[in-house]
Amino acid sequence: MTDFTIDSDVLAGYRRRADAxxxxLKSAYDTSRSLRKDRDELLAAASQRQQVAEVGGRRNGSEPIDFLHPDERERLTKIQARIEEAAGDERAAEREAERQNATAGRVVAYADKHRKAAEEAAFVARGEAKPTPPQHHATGYSARL
Known part of the structure; x- marks a missing residue:
């Protein structure tokens, strides 16, 4: 009888790739979260400066970003670009994890299908009746009388 068990090293390889x-994904998420925190701190500082300016009667109606220094604006622009890049990394990592999990699932299903076929062939070769589940009608009753 042919052995259709899954090589544990093969399955472990798929699992390692999915874990990686x-x-x-976690690293990209953590990076994105850290960048969003930096962005929010910059915007909070800008908003605070805006409120101080409005209380003093200056520049009413301006956007908070107008109250950032030029180097802070440049930093904010870089942070925004890195946030978008991290979001792309997150999506790519999600797709890769899903792909690796799906591949491992297909390998398990393939081996299981062939294992069952080999078991049935072994029953037939030994002259035994192969085990079959009871057949049911649409009513749900067993077809056996």
Whole structure:
């Protein structure tokens, strides 16, 4: 009888790749969260400066970003670009993790299908009746009388 068990090293390889993709996803998420925190701190400082200016009667109606220094604006622009890049990394890592999990699932299903076929062939070769589940009608009753 042919053995259709899954080589544990093969399955472990798929799992390692899926774990690596999840680790990449976590790293991208952590980076994105850190960048969003930096962005929010910059915008909070700008908003505070705006409120101080409005209380003093200056520049009413301006946007908070107008109250950032030029180097802060440049930093904010870089942060925004890195946030978008991290979001792209997150999506790519999600797709890779899903792909690796799906591949591992297909390998397991393939091996299971062939294992069942081999078991049935072994029953037939030994002259035994192969085990079959009871057949049911649409009513739900067993077809056996």
């Amino acid at each position: 993709a999840r680790a990449t």
